[in-house]
Amino acid sequence: MTHHILKATTETVHLGGFSHLLKPALMVNSGDTVDVETFTGYYIYDKAPPEFLTPEFVDICQNLPAERKIAGGPHLLTGPIYVRDAEPGDVLEVRLEVIAPSLPVGFNAIRTGWGALPQQFTQPALRFIPLDLANNIAEFPPNSGIKIPLTPFFGILGVATPQSDRNSIPPGNYGGNIDNRELQAGSRIFLPIYVPGALFSIGDGHSAQGDGEVNVTAIETSMNGRxxxxxxxxxxxxxxxxxxxxxxxxxxxxxxxxxxxxxALKNMIAFLQDFTNLSAEEAYILCSLAVNFRITQVVNSPHKGVHGMLPKSIFSPKMSL
Incomplete structure (x- = not known):
């Protein structure tokens, strides 16, 4: 196993979507680890305070090559990472070992026509929110005494598909813009592979988000991870x-x-049938008794998200994939 460092540069990021035609930013073997750097805020960098801007990020915003601008999504993603020997039909396990904001500031944006209440909140609004990284909190509104714990995660974890210009906004079976705040350090995600090498990309760092992400953004944050x-x-x-x-x-x-x-329910029933040998009816009953279904996000048009959480503690021995 080899450890790699993947910095975010004009040659290692892509904007707005996924494509199997992109030149890989890195090639790894199964089991390798990667320290990965991600930036966010491509379309608002000209409005950002100095502490949000690094020379590397500004270079990306000003000089990203046209061939690395894939589709109309707002997300700046690091990758793709090519995994040797990965073939369609395989599964890629992504273990999230470390996730941490790289800058002491993030942003939240209301976008006209987006969010859960687009008819009520019609005007765009952009706020930059300081992050107290020493105490792991963000105070919002400023000087309100309301202190939000930082629970950093990557909103986008996805692989390429045969589509060459897949927009980064909607999530799907390939992963992508899942925006699931449960996927913090110490978690794993398992993604179906659709093209040789998997071509995995990561980004859309969030320092804090409520289930639903109702106004269309979280505290959007440039994020580093392992x-x-x-x-x-x-x-x-x-x-x-x-x-x-x-x-x-x-x-x-x-x-x-x-x-x-x-x-989400059908997927949980299928999982229980495959991994615990329960019948479909037994699995359906267990879902009603023990599985918690939560709203993931309601803003990544055209797809909303729901996730089901099955406590591993109810199994003896404890379940693990």
Whole structure:
């Protein structure tokens, strides 16, 4: 196993989407670890305070090559990372070992026509929010005494598909813009692989977010992390599954919350059938008794997200993927 360092530069990031035609930013073997750097705020950098701007980030914003601008999404992603021997039908296990903001400031933006209440909050608004990294909190509004714990995670964890210009906004079976705040350091996500090498990309750092991400953004933050990438040829998945220290997580993405809930539930039933040998009916009952279904996000048009959380503690011995 080898340890790599992947800095964010004009040659190692891409904007707005995923593409299997992108030149890989890094090639790794299964089991390798990567220290990865990500930036956020490509479209608002000219409005940002000095502490939000680094020379490397400004260079990306001013000089990113046209071939690394993929689609119309707002996200700046680091990658793709090519995993040797990865083939369609395999599963990529991404272990999130360390996640930490790289700058003492993030931002929140209301965008016209987006969010859960676009008819009520019609005017765009951009706020930069200081991060107290020493005490791991953000105070908002300023001087209010309201202190939000920082729980950093990457909103986007995804692989490429045969589509060459997939927009980074909607999540799907490839992962992508999941925006699941449960995926903090110590968790793992398992992604179906669709193209040779997997072509994994990461970004959209969030320092804090509520379930739903209702105004369309969290505290958006340039974020560093350490990840490990492992091929799981022993698994067969058609949708992402995640594991935290306490829970197994299935996901559903659809145009309505009802449909997303139904998909997350069906995925949990299928998981229980495959991994615990329960019948479909037994799994359905167990979901009603013990699984917690939560709104992931409602703003990544056209897909809303719901995730189901299965406590590992109810199994003896304790379950793990």
């Amino acid at each position: 990840i490990s990438l492992t091929l799981r040829k022993d698994l067969s998945l058609t949708t992402p599954i995640a594991e935290t220290p306490t829970d197994i997580i299935t996901m559903g993405f659809a145009e309505t919350l009802d449909a997303a809930l139904e998909q």
